[in-house]
Amino acid sequence: MTVETHAAPRLVAARTRIGSRAIRGPDLRQLRPVILPLATAGMVLLLWQLVVTAMRIRAVILPPPVEIAAELWRNLPILLHHAIPTTLDSLMAFSLATALGVGLAVAITYSPLLRDTLYPNLVVFQLIPKVALAPLFVVWLGISSESRVAFATFISFFPVVISAAVGFSNTEASTLRLCRSLTASEWQSFVMVRFPFALPAIFSGMKIAMTMAIIGVIIGEFISAKAGLGYYILYASSRMETGVIFAALFVLCVIGVSLFGAVALAEQFLRRSYGRR
């Protein structure tokens, strides 16, 4: 919070500096943060295309972007068909992870006993390469969608607990004291102070959880599935259809960016609505 308050005036200062220069040079400068990364990505694609063509690299090894685009277009219906279970499973895992994670963080915040028993273990667990546990979930839950959702929830749940717990405990002590002096109930202090104070931390955990959930689902689909983009990537690779793999990866990127963007939008919405109350 303090970091944000300190950064804010600097940000304003930077913006006005850009603004004053924009009088001389037209809007180009303001579009810089958009144009620069897009141009870079475009350059990389162009370079890729040129290198592959110039060095006559075979399409099985590395197809040029133009061919990937063609494969994407050709396989779009089947790719979208497989994108549906992947997206739904990821969303399901993300929601479960967020609910469980924030819930457990609240419990840890209010119960010293729970905090002392669970928190150190959670931190240690965070360090374990949990991806290696994916086959266990197949043993336990079979090859159904539940198994993949359970695994994806499992790996995306830790960042939410940890960052939400940190967010809740970082609430300014003086503000909580103010609540106490006003005879506020625990519930009031939580809803009016602790939760909004923790929102940025909770959302940064949720953003990590969103990407982890997709990773979890894809790994699950690699191991055992009859549908989904992970399954389709494996299938294409067994047929040496490298272009299709890249096309599927592109669709995955689009899904990842949209879901991440949705979380970011939700954050903005929630923070703004808190500001208005």
Next chain:
Amino acid sequence: MPVVERQPYVQVAEVSKIYRSGTPNAIEAVSSVSFSVPHGQFVAILGPSGCGKSTLLMMVGGLEQVTAGRITVDGSAMAGPRTSIGIMFQDSTLLPWKSALDNVLFPIRILKRPLDTYRDAAQQLLERVGLDDFANKKPHELSGGMRQRVAICRALVYDPELLLMDEPFSALDAITRDEMNELLLDLWQQYTKTALFVTHSIREAVFLADRVLVMTRRPATIVEDLTIPFARPRPMAIGESREFNEICGHLRERIEESHHRGPRSNAASARPELVA
């Protein structure tokens, strides 16, 4: 009810606070402090940092338990926080996501009083402290002095009987601090409350208060109880007067004296004359 009026509003009797009591690391933060404040009086508790004056204030506010002794406010013993008491802290403790106006209304929300009834009062308070144009600004858009002004409004909006202020202006620069003192005195004329004001600034204490209690580190108790003779309203210029500076000099001496003396000597009974 003139009989009730005679009774002191705040009564602190033989109050002590010992942290980690019973262990070898026990620290006596406040030792056997007694004083009383009549209704409507502005009392400053003056002392060096770490002398336990903030702890004393928090005990009066019901935010800290007393280890020994008894605190009575408005006739009943303190057992916990009360809504008839408003507290201002060292930092403004504004909620960063709320506008100045919503921050002022925060206690009303907590106390579940009707917001619409208090919105005008909140606006008026902001106007009174010169922030009417900043009602919709967020704390990070306000200066330190402005934030403390919002905090004053927040402490006054629900109309507490007793106002406790814990070095509220100590984080501000000297010029802003003078402004805030003047503003506080000004508000005081209008909303007369009983007030306890903790500070380590001698001039601030003398300028603001009807009465100054000097608290020292060893012993962590009150060694001086001085009535400030200046009439109200007090102009800023009284800070230049000879009498004002004599009082300040005397208080400084009392604080320094207790530093040189051994721990455990109780000088509260000695009634010193003003230094000429």
